[in-house]
Amino acid sequence: MEDRGQPIPPETDLGDISIAVIGDVHLHWNQFDVDYFNASDYDLVLFVGDIASYLHRSALPIARAMSNLRVPALMIPGNHDAIHVGQLIAEALERPNVSARISRGQSRRRQQIDRALGQVELAGYSRHVLQIGGLRFSIVAARPHSMGGDRVAFRRHLRERFDVDSIADSTRRLIELVEQCDAEPIIFLAHNGPTGLGNRREDPWGCDFRADVGDFGDPDLEAAIAHARSSGRRVLAVVAGHMHHDLKGGGQRTWQARDDQGTLYLNAAKVPRIYQDAGSTWHHHVELRVSRLSAECFERRVAR
Numbered sequence: 001m002e003d004r005g006q007p008i009p010p011e012t013d014l015g016d017i018s019i020a021v022i023g024d025v026h027l028h029w030n031q032f033d034v035d036y037f038n039a040s041d042y043d044l045v046l047f048v049g050d051i052a053s054y055l056h057r058s059a060l061p062i063a064r065a066m067s068n069l070r071v072p073a074l075m076i077p078g079n080h081d082a083i084h085v086g087q088l089i090a091e092a093l094e095r096p097n098v099s100a101r102i103s104r105g106q107s108r109r110r111q112q113i114d115r116a117l118g119q120v121e122l123a124g125y126s127r128h129v130l131q132i133g134g135l136r137f138s139i140v141a142a143r144p145h146s147m148g149g150d151r152v153a154f155r156r157h158l159r160e161r162f163d164v165d166s167i168a169d170s171t172r173r174l175i176e177l178v179e180q181c182d183a184e185p186i187i188f189l190a191h192n193g194p195t196g197l198g199n200r201r202e203d204p205w206g207c208d209f210r211a212d213v214g215d216f217g218d219p220d221l222e223a224a225i226a227h228a229r230s231s232g233r234r235v236l237a238v239v240a241g242h243m244h245h246d247l248k249g250g251g252q253r254t255w256q257a258r259d260d261q262g263t264l265y266l267n268a269a270k271v272p273r274i275y276q277d278a279g280s281t282w283h284h285h286v287e288l289r290v291s292r293l294s295a296e297c298f299e300r301r302v303a304r
């Protein structure tokens, strides 16, 4: 996965590659998924995080089940991963000092998940160069454990592990990763999506739990995408989750969008991703098809 491969001349004719994007798992992943993706034609699986529920230990059997994948895979941790419920409450109440006091052990919990994931790479503030068929591209994994909005959640852990203490630090860190990319196109992988896609509750990362918030995207991610563009790089897609499709108070979120530069934005967070409908049990994911110049996506559900 870290092989930089050979540069691809721009005129080379490239076939599509196919990526499975798994929205917030929240414990909904089992052997059926493993068997399905191992038998599939997918080139890569991307997990947008939140494999746990409210108990850290609940993430570990899920991570072990994910480790049985034989397709290359990446996972960026969400705000439910490697934390305990006290931290989650402190962050939700916007009490960062309380959260910092009770965050000891987050690195150890993260290591436990990392070990349980096996060959599934734990991503976050990381760049992954992939060469699949004729297509060479970079995945830039954004801020791990994002909780959305205009502040850095779980700051103590981010400071100790990544030297990130603010949105400005995080923006710098992401721009450094973008600067490492050469001419290859970029796919951003994040837990929460970027700001800039709307402030209505039904927008891809609009806030549906507080009327006064509006756009609940990550500003550091929007800045990194803008930097990639302004420095002449192509951003094919931005893949994230966190803001669930079912809206609080009713209705459904717009889960994909495309901007005037042609970048595809994909929110894969259908929760629960395994559900009953018309007498069958369905497993949800999104298929992302990528060529050197563009990306498109399709919602998929598979009956067990």
Ligand SMILES: [Fe+2]
Pocket: 024, 050, 078, 079, 080, 146, 191, 242, 243
């Ligand atoms: Fe989340």
